[in-house]
Amino acid sequence: SQTIHQWPATLVQPVGSPLSLECTVEGTSNPNLYWYRQAAGRGLQLLFYSVGIGQISSEVPQNLSASRPQDRQFILSSKKLLLSDSGFYLCAWSPNRERNIQYFGAGTRLSVL
Amino acid sequence: QKEVEQNSGPLSVPEGAIASLNCTYSDRGSQSFFWYRQYSGKSPELIMFIYSNGDKEDGRFTAQLNKASQYVSLLIRDSQPSDSATYLCAAGQGNLIFGKGTKLSVKP
Numbered sequence: 001s002q003t004i005h006q007w008p009a010t011l012v013q014p015v016g017s018p019l020s021l022e023c024t025v026e027g028t029s030n031p032n033l034y035w036y037r038q039a040a041g042r043g044l045q046l047l048f049y050s051v052g053i054g055q056i057s058s059e060v061p062q063n064l065s066a067s068r069p070q071d072r073q074f075i076l077s078s079k080k081l082l083l084s085d086s087g088f089y090l091c092a093w094s095p096n097r098e099r100n101i102q103y104f105g106a107g108t109r110l111s112v113l
Numbered sequence: 114q115k116e117v118e119q120n121s122g123p124l125s126v127p128e129g130a131i132a133s134l135n136c137t138y139s140d141r142g143s144q145s146f147f148w149y150r151q152y153s154g155k156s157p158e159l160i161m162f163i164y165s166n167g168d169k170e171d172g173r174f175t176a177q178l179n180k181a182s183q184y185v186s187l188l189i190r191d192s193q194p195s196d197s198a199t200y201l202c203a204a205g206q207g208n209l210i211f212g213k214g215t216k217l218s219v220k221p
Contacts, residue, residue: 043117044157044201044211059208090156097207099164100145104156 002027006091006105013112019064019078021108023091026072031093033074034102035066038088050074051097086112115140117204119212127220132189134215136202139183143204146178148187151199151214161187192219 003026013019025031035047046059048066056066063082067075074091088109092102116139126132134148145164149157161176163169163185169176175188185204189196199214 041213043213044203046208049208099162100205100207100209101147101159101162102203102209103159104149107156109154 002031002093002103004091004093004103004105006108008108009106011108011110013081013110015083015112016080019076019081019085019110021076021089021091021110023074023076023105024072025093028072028093028095030071031095032097032100033068034092034094035074035076036090036092038090038107039086044090048076081112083112086110115205115210117202117210117212119200119202119215121213122216123218124215125218125220126192128192128194130192130219132192132196132217132219134187134189134200134202134217136185136187136204136212137183138185138202138204138210140204140206140210141180141183142206143183143210144206145204145209146176146185147203147209148174148176148185149201149203149211150196151201153198157201189217192217194219194221 006023033050036044050068090107091105094102118137148161151157163176163178173190177186199216201214202212203209
């Protein structure tokens with residue numbers, strides 16, 4: 001069966017510090033991968049998605065970036081965090097884009113202080 | 114702007130009753146529709162998906178889709194306190210658009 005791992009679970013970072021969140025999927029190959037952010041009182045906002053190694057699409061312009069160095073690894077990064085980057089970051093995978101059934105990881109709660 | 118609208122609630126129902134959650138979407142090109150359950154502080158968990166007009170049943174859950182009205186609903190029969198959570202509706206083709214969720218409270 002497929003599983004998705006996301007870490008860390010909780011992160012407290014000062015403003016201006018860098019960020020690296022990692023997500024890996026097991027039990028499948030060539031998954032579609034997604035990064036979302038869920039801010040308090042707001043819906044899930046799609047940040048990035050990837051259909052293959054090195055292929056990243058950005059949905060929202062911001063100071064975040066994403067990379068997919070391996071088939072089942074998806075990384076969310078920032079060089080300098082802003083207060084507004086605080087939120088609940090969720091990685092998801094789907095077997096294909098056509099039906100796009102997405103399964104979420106446990107999430108990382110990021111607080112930027 | 115593609116949107117998915119949900120009543121934020123809270124929706125309160127007594128244990129054993131039917132909970133009815135509703136959602137409308139703006140993108141007529143949407144082909145896939147989902148309901149996720151999210152407990153406080155946790156990540157969303159897929160509970161139902163539907164692609165065609167009509168009803169789809171899975172245990173106590175029934176999803177209903179009406180593409181002409183751009184309307185999706187979720188019925189939860191025999192509601193239990195453990196069903197208390199926020200329910201997210203999502204719709205799309207390719208990327209999904211999520212609603213902000215409806216908070217459901219099932220009272221014992």
